[in-house]
Amino acid sequence: MSFLENLNWRYATKKFDSTKKVSDDALQKIRDAIRMAPTSLGVQMFSVVEVVDAETRIKIKEASWKQPQITDSDRVFVFVSRNDGEARIEKMFEVMSGGNEEVRKNALRGYEDMVRSTVLRMDPQDMSNWSAKQAYIALGFALAAAAELQIDSCPMEGFDGAKVKEILGLGDEFMPVAFLAVGYRDENDEHSKKTKFRFPESEIISVK
């Protein structure tokens, strides 16, 4: 099927077949899609926690209005915003320069100054919000990659972020903002038969 046919094939899966597992190869492609998502200034200011552990998922389900996708899917990718701009930028330029101070000082200085001056003037809440936007782009990439691989998924934001943060033992700088549960649909998931509702193009896109 073509990319657009796969986007039409996918739906927000409500009922997963808990006996079916996603292959390592396909999971790696979804991780790669997450990593390849574009980000503002290239800072990649978000994190993802891939939750596989059954007990952790039972706890997360409790903090997610008991939505069964959390425990019945193969695993849940938790997209996390962060507001540790200083540390993230430091790491970014350290890795980008290969730890070479000369490269960092000469070839990367202008870029680093621009990133620092743009990102570090945000207050922590603005930085979290900005980071969440980057995380959502990655969520979209993961969702599209899953569809392309004919893997079912459910994007989710129906959960208590503060509770999920505690369950995952995340530090102060992190906040879970969205999930992507992945796996395979249960044959009896009524939602797979529903006609998709989408506004006509004219309601969404205008040409000027």
Ligand SMILES: Cc1cc2nc3c(=O)[nH]c(=O)nc-3n(C[C@H](O)[C@H](O)[C@H](O)COP(=O)(O)O)c2cc1C
């Ligand atoms: C950011 C986001 C959050 C969502 N949260 C939930 C959720 O918590 N639980 C759920 O069952 N579906 C959730 N959905 C699924 C939407 O309801 C669904 O994508 C929408 O109704 C369109 O249907 P479709 O994805 O099947 O085409 C979410 C979707 C998005 C994009």
